Amino acid sequence: MSAAEPDWNLYRSFLAVLRERSLSAAARALNLTQPTLARHIDALEDAWGFELFTRSQQGLAPTEAALELAPYAETIEANTAAMLRTASGLGAVAKGTVRISASEIVGAEILPPVLAELRQRYPGLEFELVLSNAIDNLLRRDADIAVRMVEPTQEALVVRKLGTVSLGLHAHKDYIVRAGKPASFNDLAHHSLIGFDRETPAIRAMRSRVPGAETLHFAFRADSDIAQWRAVQSGFGIGICQVGLARRELNLVRLLPDVFDLKLGLWLAMHENLRATPRCRAVFDGLASGLTKYLSV
């Protein structure tokens, strides 16, 4: 090969430009200046021999090649971030930042009290929550620990099953007064239903286990678990939510518990290389005990 390997820093610049679609914006994000970013991109294009962005006055548009190379740069970045986290947490005591991946509803309604208790026990701990229904890749180090409702199948993971959560149909009392109480599964067709917009792994698992679920029409569709949860609470209609969660709300009533009672597993997963890391170990154990306590209520 003629030219030497490119500076690894160039990849960071490449990624920033790819995200911001502009040299100036990328420079602001990296605390650099626009000319340096321009030089970095030039250097990469020079080293690889093809264009990465088509320049224009209103920004830079990535080429096919740039999009092709983006995933590599992203995992590189994820690993630098993970490296920083473990570096800040090295030592005998548990301190540093732990990045936790969970669904929105779990992260917003269940995790906070558990994490608060952990924080009291280990004041050096800090938390980053990545809340989405798209499962993050633990092997890519997008997160340190994941709380999932589907069984993790990847290798090289420490997995612990915590138990099962029950999902049930719920509605606000006011809605029941207004629209009546469904007496059977077929009655649901005449109600205001709250459901999902796009398919997620959790939903696919659910659909396959509830007969007749395909025929239902949702009047309120949202990707966000939280939005659905709020919709149920505000009396929009009937939706699916965790039984343990709904029980804490005095104004919610469960509907058709005998017909609809879906049980999903709850798993905790962590990369096995993090097992010896104090901060991750502490959070893993803390989450395990805290979440099983929640499940038992």
Place this chain on the structure above:
Amino acid sequence: MSAAEPDWNLYRSFLAVLRERSLSAAARALNLTQPTLARHIDALEDAWGFELFTRSQQGLAPTEAALELAPYAETIEANTAAMLRTASGLGAVAKGTVRISASEIVGAEILPPVLAELRQRYPGLEFELVLSNAIDNLLRRDADIAVRMVEPTQEALVVRKLGTVSLGLHAHKDYIVRAGKPASFNDLAHHSLIGFDRETPAIRAMRSRVPGAETLHFAFRADSDIAQWRAVQSGFGIGICQVGLARRELNLVRLLPDVFDLKLGLWLAMHENLRATPRCRAVFDGLASGLTKYLSV
């Protein structure tokens, strides 16, 4: 945070020092000088606040913390390498380097003719073989394409089952003349057997499917498939090898085909992000057709 994020280049230097156990050797490996490497390590230790290496005159010994952080740096490096590979192969035609992971026996005995044919069709292709029984992690980009004899379970992989390979007991004619032909499975106890030293996934899968395999004692043990294969060819004794492979050797005879006939699947796996990459696409398809042709013989 007080300090800025460290230069990504420092990670490369860190990795080199970790491997070479010496600043000077690392400098030679990276085409840098020893003082710069020293400064890089200093910078990292400064940024993280703890020592990475204990200095001595006969080199640098990594601390626990350094070993803890090593895996991150390694996946970063793996991704930069993969990035370079795809960058060099971007374009309409299939060219560039493809890194293939396979078992030793497959890589040494089966792949070469298939790759030679591929090379004739696409003169721009170059190949890197990673031959080991420890399966590489495709998600970490240790390899582009993997030929495996256990079913890949990781997500985000393009997997194609090519067929099955038959494993059978074989020995050289001369050995049979010398030691006789075993007439039953129990006769094997009185023969010179060739087998594995340590456990590998393929072996575990095999053991569980061959009754009585635990009782056998191997007089020739080697991790290397090749070494076993050579031992069988040289008349050491009786060993397990692929039926299709042994059939090409005139001096090998198959033993107890009715008692011992193990069929293993053969899979081809690739990261799904590489599907659109011409060079990987071409090699994946080429391997698929070439290997199925081998299986059908």
Place this chain on the structure above:
DNA sequence: TTCGAGTTAAACGAAATTGCAGAAATTCGT
């Protein structure tokens, strides 16, 4: 149209990084 906010691109001086040599110390082999 005209002004303002946004962008990229080029030139020059400053700052940071790197390489080069020399010195000191240690291990290995004779």
Place this chain on the structure above:
DNA sequence: ACGAATTTCTGCAATTTCGTTTAACTCGAA
């Protein structure tokens, strides 16, 4: 025991890289 060969460290010069500034351009709103 003594010299040869590796190490790592320390200053100083050279190179590379970065930031500042200026110019040219596009788009949208007043």
